[in-house]
Amino acid sequence: MNIQNTIENSVKNAFKSIYNANIESVEFQATRKDFEGDITIVVFAFLRIVKGNPVEIGTKIGEYLKENVVEISDFNVVKGFLNLVLDDKTFISSFNSMTTDANFGILDPKPNEKAVMVEYSSPNTNKPLHLGHIRNNLLGFSVSKIIEASGKKVYKTQIINDRGIHICKSMLAWKKFGHGKTPENTGLKGDKLVGNYYVKFDQEYKKEIIELVASGMNEKDAKKEAPILLEAQNMLLKWESGDEKVIELWKMMNQWVYDGFDITYQNLGVDFDKNYYESNTYLLGKDVVADGLNRNVFFKKKDGSVWIDLTNEGLDEKIVLRADGTAVYMTQDIGTAIERFKDYDLDALTYTVGNEQDYHFKVLFLILKKLGFEWADHLSHLSYGMVDLPQGKMKSREGTVVDADDLMQEMTNTARTISQELGKLESYSTDEKEKLYKMIGLGALKYYILKVDPKKRILFNPEESIDFNGNTGPFIQYTYARIQSIIRKANFNFNDKIIDISLHPKEKALIKQLQNFPNIINVSAENLSPALIANYTYELVKDYNSFYQSVPILGSVNENEKIFRTQISQKVGDTIKLSFSLLGIEVPDRM
């Protein structure tokens, strides 16, 4: 039983014996730094049950606890807050039990429980990944890790949007203007090459519209009648009818993109357990829609299109099948969800998709529920804010995007520059150095994005580079490296458990932080928020740096103190490494 439970029971007993009252629960919080104490009980909450002056009640409870709970050495009451001071021994034994578990805070997945699936990334295969995708990937990957650490089996997945008119646009532009260019003969990354033709298509399309308008057509018609667009639509028809040449081109160009994505994913450090392809799943939902139509979940309009009426739920009518019988986005998402629950023994499925699709997912979940799938209640949308530039939204077609590969490269370059100025790595080989620059650069990028509450939109100004000082990834990596340096230099056995020692306030603060780690993992898993892990790690590191600065570790005169402080350092290092691994960030031994 942990201390908090012990105290809670004692508080209940206290109320029984002093006021003859039953308390259901006790509200705890960490004592604020400005007050003396380690754990605080909020007395206000009891006023509903026991009338009286909160200070008086707090004092009485405090006296009772001091008397009856050995771990409590003192208390004080401020307003309605009862601050309890815990015995050093309590902290020391708590610390000692933490150190016996190298993965303290991380739970192993329970094999007999159902798994959780997390979808993220889900790119279109007609253009390269950009900063928006980076946020998506980092969030999805990190959330997968966090859920896993909270004790669940996790499958990472994506749906690849590999078909549709947008794909045909880049295919057509390549056919018309590509002159046989390939990633091999140009040295361009495949996704970049294909993306260029997507942009090219748009330029040509716009040119044609202007020409048509000049020749007297109104703009609305021109947008529909532009020859290059008609040609692309024709290509889509051919694709759907299985035209060999079109399919061949489609396969070739998609493969270029996949090869390009693989490199980006690898650099970013994310991966997937299973890919779903829209080209395989886009027809799946249609059967379900037909079935739902029979059961009157859906209704058919005169023109043959199929809809669902969600006006009773405060939403609108939503189309689920086109008049010509082809699938829409929603149709395919219905099918894919069902497929996933067939493929795996899932308890829950989370979609990592930007908040512009909040409405779509609300509707999707509602439809699945109306179709009678019990698991529909276990679907969630990890909705995150867009990454915007100072001039507004990123638009691939207009070339106003921050490219994922370029950004990662820039971050690495900045890390290299800073590191070379500091010049601490003489003994490293060029390879080791480059690996480290990448680790630091990506650490800065990932932390910068993940520390922000997913719901909030990020405004990214390319002019102002991402920081490497202050509340940043490198700051935390640096602390880790310093700790490793201490451990390398600790040429004595520091494995013995220290029991009898009086704690420095900074040591106590660190142990308190460390104790919190398992709880933080649970809370961030529940809230699907890596930001909580990031902020926790930052707090821990702040406390450690303060400790490092104000007390000697290896230089301690007292042998027990030296051992204990080294152990604390090691544990903090382990925790940094674990929590950063949940963010997908690596930590260096030196920097």
Added chain:
RNA sequence: AGCCCCGUAGUUCAACGGAUAGAAUAAGAGUUUCCUAAACUUUAGAUCAAGGUUCGAUUCCUUGCGGGGCUACCA
């Protein structure tokens, strides 16, 4: 028009309904005979507005203002 998210120091981010709203950065002042100064210490600086609920509101409710998004037979 309706619906959804967001409004906190100059800027970027924190704060289960709890105490004197924390950090970082930029600005000012310090700390290297000592374990990595990408660090530490320190000074100044903020809850969009008005009501309401509460012992207590940045947090919940209402209204207004400001920013973004969605309301496509695009995905």
